[in-house]
Amino acid sequence: MPFARFSNPNPPRIIGAYQDEIAASSLQPRPFIFLLRLSTLKLTPMKKFLWLACVPLLCLTGCEYVADSETSVNPTATEATDTADREFEMTYGAKILEVPEGATVKVWMPVAQSSPQQQVELTKKVTPADLQMNQDADYGNQIGYFEIKQPASAAAIDFSLQYNVCRKQAGLDDSQKTLNENESQPFLNANSLVPKTGKPIELLADKSVPKDPQAAGELLYQVVEDHMKYDKSKPGYGNGDSIWACDSQTGNCTDFHSLFISLARSREIPARFQIGFSIPNDKPEGNIGGYHCWAWFHVDGQGWLPVDISEADKHPEMKSFFCGNLTRDRVTFSTGRDIQLVPASQTKSLNYFVYPHVEVDGQKWPKEKIKLDFSYKNSPVEGKE
Numbered sequence: 001m002p003f004a005r006f007s008n009p010n011p012p013r014i015i016g017a018y019q020d021e022i023a024a025s026s027l028q029p030r031p032f033i034f035l036l037r038l039s040t041l042k043l044t045p046m047k048k049f050l051w052l053a054c055v056p057l058l059c060l061t062g063c064e065y066v067a068d069s070e071t072s073v074n075p076t077a078t079e080a081t082d083t084a085d086r087e088f089e090m091t092y093g094a095k096i097l098e099v100p101e102g103a104t105v106k107v108w109m110p111v112a113q114s115s116p117q118q119q120v121e122l123t124k125k126v127t128p129a130d131l132q133m134n135q136d137a138d139y140g141n142q143i144g145y146f147e148i149k150q151p152a153s154a155a156a157i158d159f160s161l162q163y164n165v166c167r168k169q170a171g172l173d174d175s176q177k178t179l180n181e182n183e184s185q186p187f188l189n190a191n192s193l194v195p196k197t198g199k200p201i202e203l204l205a206d207k208s209v210p211k212d213p214q215a216a217g218e219l220l221y222q223v224v225e226d227h228m229k230y231d232k233s234k235p236g237y238g239n240g241d242s243i244w245a246c247d248s249q250t251g252n253c254t255d256f257h258s259l260f261i262s263l264a265r266s267r268e269i270p271a272r273f274q275i276g277f278s279i280p281n282d283k284p285e286g287n288i289g290g291y292h293c294w295a296w297f298h299v300d301g302q303g304w305l306p307v308d309i310s311e312a313d314k315h316p317e318m319k320s321f322f323c324g325n326l327t328r329d330r331v332t333f334s335t336g337r338d339i340q341l342v343p344a345s346q347t348k349s350l351n352y353f354v355y356p357h358v359e360v361d362g363q364k365w366p367k368e369k370i371k372l373d374f375s376y377k378n379s380p381v382e383g384k385e
Contacts, residue, residue, distance in 0.1 A: 012346040058325040085168050086328040087379035088279060089123075090288075093160030094356050095371040099150045105157060108341045108357040110333040111142040112163055112276070117170040118331060124162040128154075133331060134343065138186050139336035141353065145343060163331075164379070167279075170326040173296070174303035187270035187298065193241040193351065194258050194273075196265040200242045203227060204263065213269045214305065217297040220263045221307050221323045228256055230313045239353060240293075240337065241272070253310040254352065257295040258337075261307060275354045276332040278376060285377035291354045292330060 092109070099105055111133065112120045125131050129146040136143060150157070177181070190196045203223055210216045231250035232238070240254035242262040249257075257273060264271035275293035280286060294308040305324050312322040339350040346362050356374060360363040 018293060021225075046190070080090055083169050084328075085091055085166050086279070087164070087166045089377045089379060090163045090165055090277075090279070090331060091160055091373070091375045092163070093126075093158070093373040094367065094372065096157040096358055097369045099154075099157060099360055099365075101152045103150045103360050104140065104147065104362075105150055106147045106359045107157075107159065107347070109144045109159075109161070110353050111144045111161065112165070112331055112333050113142050115332065116173050116175050117168060117326070119166040121164040123164055124159060124160075126161075127159040128157055136336075136340050136342055138338075138340065139334070141334045141336065141339065143342050143353075145341075146206075165331050167328045167331060169328045170306055171324060172303050172305055176298070177301055177303050179298060179300075184270045184298070186336065187272045188265055188268065190262075190265065192349075193239060193243075194262050194265075194337060195242060196262055198243065199295070200246045200259055200262040201266045203246065204266070209267060213267075213297070214299045214302070216267055216269060217264060217305060218323055220267075220297075221309060221312075224260045224262065224309050225312055225319065228259065228309075228313065230256070230310050253291075253293045253308075256310040256313070257293055257307070260297075260307060261297050264297050264323075270300075270336065271295050272304070272335055273337055273352065274332050274335050275352050276330055276334070276369070277354075279329045279331060279376050281329045286375065288374035289377055293352070293354075294326060299367055 032159075090112075096105065096107070111122065112118075114120045127146050129148045132145045134143045134145060135141065144161070146159070148157070179187075188196075197357075207219065207223065209219060226244060227249055229250050230252065232252050234248050234250050236244050236248065237251040238254055240258040242255075242258045245251050245255035245259040254275075261271040261273060273293060273295055275291055277288050277290075278292040279288065294306060294311075296304040296306050298304050306326045307324070308322040308326055311327075312319040315322075334353040337352055338355040341347070341350065341353075341357065345357065346359055347357065347364055350357060355367075356370060358370055
């Protein structure tokens with residue numbers, strides 16, 4: 001890739017039991033490493049017995065067990081100690097179906113930008129009309145836009161953007177150690193589905209919330225993690241509605257982090273919502289299934305600290321890690337809620353902005369008629385094909 005890799009001045013904050021586990025595995029003899037890893041594997045009792053029979057041999061030889069790919073430790077967990085940058089190509093595309101001949105079609109899409117956590121290069125644009133680049137006033141999101149009239153010969157409207165991405169494991173972002181009033185206000189105000197008063201705040205009724213914003217943020221992380229379970233079985237999930245999340249006690253990443261942001265803002269702690277995509281780490285290339293989001297809270301004098309509470313709920317062994325860190329297997333596409341599109345759309349605002357927004361003759365086009373196509377491919381490692 002044409003840009004340099006990141007340095008990582010802020011190593012991951014790993015606290016509690018997970019830190020103890022890493023320290024133990026790095027300091028103890030190799031047979032201990034074998035036993036530690038074996039304890040994390042899903043094996044039948046007979047298979048564990050057979051593997052345990054190898055321990056005396058390991059004590060004599062000092063050989064270290066290496067798990068095969070079928071039974072290795074969850075690859076997500078290894079991210080806590082792997083601070084190398086990840087480089088990959090990503091394609092963001094879609095096909096708009098069943099557009100009537102002669103209709104005016106307007107398309108808005110988020111365009112990934114570089115930040116302290118990622119370096120992004122837009123390498124290729126394939127659109128049926130010139131792609132305009134704009135920014136929204138509240139959050140500085142980059143918004144791609146094109147407009148066409150549907151010709152008679154076209155069965156569908158295709159477009160795609162291709163990126164080179166270099167993503168690093170993220171911890172404290174000290175690029176904004178302090179925020180002035182204009183910078184903090186968008187992250188202190190309530191959003192349509194993210195109130196800072198009312199039912200969600202009742203979760204803190206019996207809590208003694210520290211005045212220190214970092215300690216408070218860590219407590220709020222714990223409150224949300226205790227209150228909610230990652231579960232997409234109940235209708236209404238995925239809107240990032242804090243009140244719904246409070247009532248249902250379930251949801252996906254949008255629901256977890258909306259509730260966290262409500263709680264943080266209720267304590268006058270700036271908190272921001274980010275959304276993009278998780279990039280699979282179990283194979284070198286493939287499709288990207290859907291979006292993923294997370295949150296940040298601001299500590300005056302230090303900067304922004306990230307949380308990924310839904311991932312912590314899915315991976316309890318990384319609960320400490322995800323309070324203050326993000327894995328590198330993701331890419332950010334936009335920040336904030338109630339996004340005002342540029343140029344203005346017929347839709348008042350977007351709840352959040354990760355998929356293309358399409359209007360045909362002034363009407364929002366149904367998502368069932370927009371076929372999404374997101375994919376990735378790992379970039380070659382230097383010195384290897």
